[in-house]
Amino acid sequence: MEIAYYPGCTLHASSELYDIQSKLVFRKLGVELKEIEDWNCCGATSAEKTDEFLSIALPARNLGIADASGFSEMVIPCSSCYSRTLVSQKKLAGDPALLESINAELTQKVSGKIKIRSILELLVPRAQSGLIGEKIIKKLEGLKPACYYGCLMTRFPCDMEVPDNVENPQGMEIVCSALGAKPLDWAYKTDCCGAAASVNDAEMSLSLMSKIMKDAVARGANCFVSTCPMCQFNLDAYQEEIREKYGIAERLPVYFITELVGIAMGLSPHEMQIDRHFTEATGLLKELELI
Amino acid sequence: MTTTAIKYEPDLSKPLLHEIMERSGQNLPACYQCRRCAAGCPVGVEAGVTPDRLIRMILLGDREEAMNNLLVWKCLSCFTCGARCPNNIQTARITETLKQMAKEAHTEPLLPKVAAFHNAFMKATSHFGRFNEVEFMGIYELENTASAVKRGNLKIITDEIKASSRLGLAMIRKRRLHFRLARVRNLAEVKALYKKSRQQTDR
Numbered sequence: 001m002e003i004a005y006y007p008g009c010t011l012h013a014s015s016e017l018y019d020i021q022s023k024l025v026f027r028k029l030g031v032e033l034k035e036i037e038d039w040n041c042c043g044a045t046s047a048e049k050t051d052e053f054l055s056i057a058l059p060a061r062n063l064g065i066a067d068a069s070g071f072s073e074m075v076i077p078c079s080s081c082y083s084r085t086l087v088s089q090k091k092l093a094g095d096p097a098l099l100e101s102i103n104a105e106l107t108q109k110v111s112g113k114i115k116i117r118s119i120l121e122l123l124v125p126r127a128q129s130g131l132i133g134e135k136i137i138k139k140l141e142g143l144k145p146a147c148y149y150g151c152l153m154t155r156f157p158c159d160m161e162v163p164d165n166v167e168n169p170q171g172m173e174i175v176c177s178a179l180g181a182k183p184l185d186w187a188y189k190t191d192c193c194g195a196a197a198s199v200n201d202a203e204m205s206l207s208l209m210s211k212i213m214k215d216a217v218a219r220g221a222n223c224f225v226s227t228c229p230m231c232q233f234n235l236d237a238y239q240e241e242i243r244e245k246y247g248i249a250e251r252l253p254v255y256f257i258t259e260l261v262g263i264a265m266g267l268s269p270h271e272m273q274i275d276r277h278f279t280e281a282t283g284l285l286k287e288l289e290l291i
Numbered sequence: 292m293t294t295t296a297i298k299y300e301p302d303l304s305k306p307l308l309h310e311i312m313e314r315s316g317q318n319l320p321a322c323y324q325c326r327r328c329a330a331g332c333p334v335g336v337e338a339g340v341t342p343d344r345l346i347r348m349i350l351l352g353d354r355e356e357a358m359n360n361l362l363v364w365k366c367l368s369c370f371t372c373g374a375r376c377p378n379n380i381q382t383a384r385i386t387e388t389l390k391q392m393a394k395e396a397h398t399e400p401l402l403p404k405v406a407a408f409h410n411a412f413m414k415a416t417s418h419f420g421r422f423n424e425v426e427f428m429g430i431y432e433l434e435n436t437a438s439a440v441k442r443g444n445l446k447i448i449t450d451e452i453k454a455s456s457r458l459g460l461a462m463i464r465k466r467r468l469h470f471r472l473a474r475v476r477n478l479a480e481v482k483a484l485y486k487k488s489r490q491q492t493d494r
Binding site for chain 1: 337387
């Protein structure tokens with residue numbers, strides 16, 4: 001099957017590996033991700049904080065393109081893009097005047113029919129149905145991930161139907177278990193890493209990340225798994241700083257969910273681009289004889 | 292923790308409350324100060340103001356304090372407060388409103404780097420319709436430098452250069468920094484949305 005795909009800016013830049021992994025992994029599962037034409041930046045948290053109109057209008061242009069694409073579903077792996085696009089769609093469904101005002105500027109109008117999916121909404125049913133299990137070549141035995149969801153997968157600025165438990169989501173655990181890994185129960189799975197604060201309020205962000213890191217270590221995790229490119233980037237790129245500043249001896253690779261699915265299905269570390277992590281990520285997989 | 296008394300301004304409280312309720316879409320008077328938001332807020336302790344207290348300031352009409360406190364600038368929009376509020380008040384929407392009000396009132400932001408970050412993000416995406424990290428960092432550092440020079444704080448500049456070059460170099464090593472500029476083909480359409488936004492603010 002084919003499904004519409006909105007990568008967002010990050011998956012075409014600093015988290016390009018997530019884009020590459022997603023396409024390959026879903027192809028293996030029989031799903032082709034079809035990138036929508038000529039999409040724009042969703043505005044992310046910055047539009048939400050500074051410009052109410054653009055925070056709805058920027059994702060709306062992408063929604064219009066997706067609505068006109070003929071697909072019934074669109075997957076958005078980035079948590080921020082996912083959240084902003086859903087919020088825009090919901091707001092426009094309840095505000096005909098705003099919808100008209102925005103549609104007046106668009107060649108491809110928002111009709112509201114495209115169903116927005118997170119990456120977990122695609123993976124979880126395929127794990128539960130046994131499809132992922134059938135494709136597994138290498139069970140991820142010995143891998144003890146702390147599944148880290150961050151904020152935007154389950155919490156929204158307005159009422160929203162959330163496809164998982166808000167405070168204790170289980171989607172990533174279901175997928176990791178299907179891969180043969182042993183995800184751990186821990187307390188910081190939906191805590192905030194600071195997102196952009198790692199750049200504009202660094203001390204604050206490092207302190208938040210240190211708590212996340214300390215709990216994962218205390219529970220005996222040997223890695224993090226994430227679906228969000230901001231969470232992944234922060235815990236990966238700033239880990240050395242956190243360890244130094246807060247005296248944490250352990251070093252935990254920070255995987256995207258897609259690379260774990262890929263490795264388990266026999267895709268190579270090269271195909272999964274595992275060498276592009278800031279915190280060394282191939283050593284653990286070798287040690288556990290998974291690659 | 293000691294907290295300063297909040298000034299009650301009966302004549303001022305109504306217009307301030309109504310303005311913030313209208314703009315944020317949040318029903319502030321429903322707050323009964325249970326402080327579940329305070330318990331979950333990741334920045335409340337460091338900011339010295341928790342969501343419940345911010346709501347109280349607004350209800351009592353303390354416009355100055357409501358716009359100039361660290362919660363407004365440290366709020367990460369993690370939405371924990373709103374997810375746990377028994378009355379469905381999303382304080383992140385309130386801090387966003389207050390940031391916009393502070394900007395319109397030309398108030399100096401308490402955390403200039405936070406304001407510079409979001410301004411630079413919007414400016415960068417307005418140029419090509421997509422967010423380009425290198426372009427963004429350039430605009431952001433320029434805004435930061437300008438604001439640090441204005442405040443006569445040059446140490447901020449050197450610290451900033453050190454931090455961003457450390458990150459930039461690590462990104463290059465891991466092939467995670469891209470120098471090619473991504474661009475929307477139908478840029479005119481994106482620009483029209485930016486224009487409409489400006490027209491709405493001017494009105």
